[in-house]
Amino acid sequence: MRLLYDLGIWLYGIVLHLISPFHPKAKLWTNGRKDILKRISQTVEHGQKHIWFHFASLGEFEQGRSVLEQIKTKFPDEKIILTFFSPSGFEIRKNTNLADYVFYLPEDTSKNAKAFIDIIQPKFVIFTKYEYWYHYFKELKKRDIRLLMISAIFREDQIFFKPYGGFFRSILHHVSYFFAQNMDSVHMLKWINITKAGLAGDTRFDRVVELPNQHKTIPQVEKFCRANKIIVTGSTWKPDEELLKQLANDNPQWKFILAPHEIHKGHIDDIVKLFGDVLLFSQFESYTEEQIQSSKILIVDNIGMLSSLYYYADITYIGGGFGVGIHNTLEAATYGKPIIFGPKYEKYQEAIDLVTLIAGFSISNYEELKQVFDSLQEEQFLKEASESAKKYVQQRAGATQIIMKYLETERLLN
Template sequence: MRLLYDLGIWLYGVLLHLISPFNPKAKLWVQGRKDILNRIGQTVEQGQKYIWFHFASLGEFEQGRSVLEQIKKRFPQEKIIVTFFSPSGYEIRKNTTLADYVFYLPEDTASNAKAFLDIIQPRFVVFTKYEYWYHYFKELKQRNIRLLMISAIFREEQIFFKPYGGFFRSILQNVSYFFAQNTDSVHMLKWINITKAGFAGDTRFDRVVELPNQHKTIEQVEKFCAVHKTVVAGSTWKPDEELLRQLAADNPQWKFIIAPHEIHASHIEEITKLFGEVLLFSKFETYTDKQILQSKILVIDNIGMLSSLYHYAEITYIGGGFGVGIHNTLEAATYGKPVIFGPKYEKFQEAVDLVTLMAGFSISNYTELKQVFDSLKDQNFLHEARNSAKNYVQQRAGATQIIMKYLETEKLLG
């Protein structure tokens, strides 16, 4: 199995090299790792004992951000290195002030793992939610370097819990401690004889619970919404946008703000053709007051605004549920906004919880979307959904303090 794993890592890299001339993300992935170990070695100050945080992508960074912030606030002398697997995380957060250095993670090979750890010499390591790299984890264990997994979550269908998953279970054995999102994950780990695990919760709640007090006023959005009830649709993909087009057509008295997951020119052009007359946020200053008043669709063709946009919503829609899985629902829920999303949400504990609480609503087609939307027009039903969403977020904050207490008790900080 080890040979198959190594072959898979190699083939994945070869595939990305092959498609990189035609795929922007693959190109960034390849370019970002070119001569990466030499660049890290020439950049990192030697003689330090770093704390190494790794994130798969942007979502995981935001998930672990509250822990980073607490370390920086309470132990400002600590040196932190952050790595990303995905360009969508690295390219957006490569200049974060929460880390001393930010890099792409070199591919998971035995030689890369040894060389990387030789350079950075971490005191301890934090991974967020998932990504279990055999060589890095094994090398950390051999060097007696503490490896923590925060906001970890497991499901029965994962390979770790299959009869043929022994190799992947062996990777988990290298983790020093799991801070799990739910008690089910703790029990599942114990079932495969991993006992160094405990329920802490999801660190994302500690991040998003503060958003309503920190949201930025966006004058253009305020002007666009004016007195109209507005739907904010975040991280949308084409299947989401096709449903929203129908919803907008059936509800001309509402305004819609579409913040697509992909903002490259061809996708923005697709959205413009799909909805017809739209305003683009990047061109907002060029529109007349009459155009702004009459337009029903505002497309956000930049990044970094979504968490503040939800403040302006009456109802929110979260994209991704017709693809690999929905995007972040908590940033909307923390404002007390009901969330609607597609059918692929079961892997996300918070979405499951919001559905149970009648603050989140999963739909599979336009008929279901229309039924949910019409129900939320009822002010009593909307009020209950809003309270449920907000209370859910507030009641689940606190995972970060549990993790910080562990780090201090184990004398890993200071």
């Protein structure tokens, strides 16, 4: 199995190199890793111990951000290195002031793992939610460097818990401690003889619970909204947008703010073609007062504004549920906004919880979307769903403090 794993890592890199001339993300992934170890060695201060955080992508960065901020605030002399697997995380957060260095993670080979750890000399390492890299984990264990997994979550259908998953279970055994999101995950780890695990919760709650007090006023959006009813749609894809087009047609009294997941020109052009008469945030200053007031659709064609957009919503819709899975629902919930999303949400504990609390609503087709949307226009139902969403976030904050207490008790911080 080890040979198959190494072959898979090698083939993945080869495929991305082959498609990189035609695929922007693949190009960023491959270019970002050219001579990566050499560049890291030339950049990082040698002889200095670092705290190493790794994130798969942008969502995991936001998930671990509260721990980063706490360390940076309480222990400003600590040196921090961030690595990302995905371009969508690295490209957006490569200049964050929460770290001293930010890099792409070199591919998971034995040679790369040894060289990378030699260079950065980690005091301890934190991975967020998932991504289990055999060679990196093995090398850290070999050197007795503490490896922590925060906001960890597991499901019974994962390969770790299959009869043929022995190799992948061995990766988990290299982790020093798991801070789990729920007790089901703790119990599943114990079932495969991993006892260094405990319930901490999801660190994202600590991040998002503060958003309502930190949201940025957006004059263009306020001008567009005025006193109208607003639905904010976040991280949408084509299947979501096709449903939302029908919803907009059937509800001309509502205004829609669309923040698509992909903002490249091709996708934005497709949305404009689908909806017709729209405003683009990037061109907002060129529109007349009459255009702004009469238009029903505003497309936010930038990144980084979504968490503040939810403040303006009466109802929210989160995309991704007709693809690999829904995107972040907590940023909408913390503002006390009911959330609609597609059918693929079973991997996301917060979405399951929100559905149970009747604050989140999963739909599979337009008829179901229309039914939910109509129900949420009833004032009492909307109020109850909104209160449930906000209360849910507020009650689940606190994971960061549990993790920080562990780091300080174990004397991992200066």
